Amino acid sequence: MECVFGLVGNDFAIVVADTSAVHSILVHKSNEDKIMFLDSHKLIAASGEPGDRVQFTEYIQKNVALYQFRNGIPLTTSAAANFTRGELATALRKNPYSVNILLAGYDKETGPSLYYIDYLATLHKLEKGAFGYGSYFSLSMMDRHYHSGMSVEEAIDLVDKCINEIRSRLVVAPPNFIIKIVDKDGAREYAWRQSVADTPAPSA
Amino acid sequence: MSIFEYNGSALVAMVGKNCFAIASDRRLGVQLQTIATDFKRISKIHDKLFIGLSGLATDAQTLYQRLVFRHKLYQLREERDMKPETFASLVSAILYEKRFGPYFTQPVIAGLGDDDKPFICTMDAIGAKELAKDFVVAGTASESLYGACEAMFKPDMEAEELFETISQALLSSVDRDCLSGWGGHVYVVTPTEVKERILKGRMD
Numbered sequence: 001m002e003c004v005f006g007l008v009g010n011d012f013a014i015v016v017a018d019t020s021a022v023h024s025i026l027v028h029k030s031n032e033d034k035i036m037f038l039d040s041h042k043l044i045a046a047s048g049e050p051g052d053r054v055q056f057t058e059y060i061q062k063n064v065a066l067y068q069f070r071n072g073i074p075l076t077t078s079a080a081a082n083f084t085r086g087e088l089a090t091a092l093r094k095n096p097y098s099v100n101i102l103l104a105g106y107d108k109e110t111g112p113s114l115y116y117i118d119y120l121a122t123l124h125k126l127e128k129g130a131f132g133y134g135s136y137f138s139l140s141m142m143d144r145h146y147h148s149g150m151s152v153e154e155a156i157d158l159v160d161k162c163i164n165e166i167r168s169r170l171v172v173a174p175p176n177f178i179i180k181i182v183d184k185d186g187a188r189e190y191a192w193r194q195s196v197a198d199t200p201a202p203s204a
Numbered sequence: 205m206s207i208f209e210y211n212g213s214a215l216v217a218m219v220g221k222n223c224f225a226i227a228s229d230r231r232l233g234v235q236l237q238t239i240a241t242d243f244k245r246i247s248k249i250h251d252k253l254f255i256g257l258s259g260l261a262t263d264a265q266t267l268y269q270r271l272v273f274r275h276k277l278y279q280l281r282e283e284r285d286m287k288p289e290t291f292a293s294l295v296s297a298i299l300y301e302k303r304f305g306p307y308f309t310q311p312v313i314a315g316l317g318d319d320d321k322p323f324i325c326t327m328d329a330i331g332a333k334e335l336a337k338d339f340v341v342a343g344t345a346s347e348s349l350y351g352a353c354e355a356m357f358k359p360d361m362e363a364e365e366l367f368e369t370i371s372q373a374l375l376s377s378v379d380r381d382c383l384s385g386w387g388g389h390v391y392v393v394t395p396t397e398v399k400e401r402i403l404k405g406r407m408d
Binding site: 085089092093116118120121122123124126129135136139 | 211232234237239240243260261262265266305
């Protein structure tokens with residue numbers, strides 16, 4: 001089942017998400033990217049109802065882009081997080097999106113940051129956070145091994161520890177994970193951790 | 205389980221001699237899982253007026269934003285700050301607007317009024333005011349807070365003794381509540397200054 005987590009290191013932030021598209025007991029896809037680029041220096045990792053997730057994150061992404069076109073300057077990570085919260089909070093009392101979000105970004109002035117926004121639109125700035133069944137393991141792992149000012153190597157090592165724990169202790173563990181990173185050079189895909197590959201359809 | 209207990213909270217305000225104190229815990233949880241230990245539930249409206257919002261964190265954030273907005277409009281129109289009594293009526297009115305779909309939060313308002321007379325007040329989620337001369341409590345730890353405050357409170361305390369009393373009352377109360385704790389946040393307000401202190405408590 002869904003596992004999304006992230007942490008802030010020295011001058012970068014990392015978010016990790018599982019890549020399984022599951023319906024009931026069936027796995028439809030094991031390479032579904034649940035981490036979207038909001039703009040050049042922002043990552044939005046989302047979990048929840050698949051339809052809501054895609055619709056909502058795309059809506060946020062397009063609005064962040066629109067702001068940039070209109071004003072010529074990008075939103076800060078904090079501004080984007082507050083905008084996202086606002087949209088989610090308005091929707092909450094009308095027709096709520098069930099999406100939980102980890103928003104990571106890098107700003108010149110403030111450096112890297114990570115925001116926790118749950119489907120109720122509770123916003124909080126964190127150093128490390130997680131959603132879903134994986135959170136029981138990844139939060140414990142990060143509480144034990146996280147320290148402020150981690151290097152990329154240390155952080156990736158911790159991420160691997162978390163993934164390993166999820167794979168070995170969670171009954172419904174997803175096979176594959178994607179790791180994305182954001183730092184002064186922008187947001188980018190860092191690595192995959194795959195234990196199952198999608199088999200291509202045989203050619204006719 | 206009640207939606208008021210979803211995130212966990214402890215809030216208390218006490219009256220002293222020409223001063224008041226307002227304190228809260230620092231935990232943000234989702235039921236029994238702790239998300240953050242640096243959450244703020246108390247906010248400053250102006251130098252002599254504070255509001256704490258217990259209950260559902262998302263509604264506390266939404267309501268806080270609306271209150272700041274309304275207070276800013278008042279400042280522009282009237283060219284002065286709001287009196288605590290007026291602000292309490294504003295909060296009450298805003299809450300009652302949502303009579304049949306309330307904000308799931310119980311506010312605690314504390315301020316210094318004309319000639320620095322302390323004012324404290326709490327209300328339920330639909331704005332029924334409850335004024336008190338001594339202390340008010342709210343949140344998941346409210347029952348234990350009542351006991352602690354009833355035992356520790358003395359009338360007409362000076363600022364330093366008031367700080368000690370409210371801190372001890374808060375710390376001993378949250379230790380009997382699973383959903384609140386992880387230290388505390390205390391504001392002591394006198395006519396001339398605002399002292400903000402962070403408490404370390406049992407961090408488990």
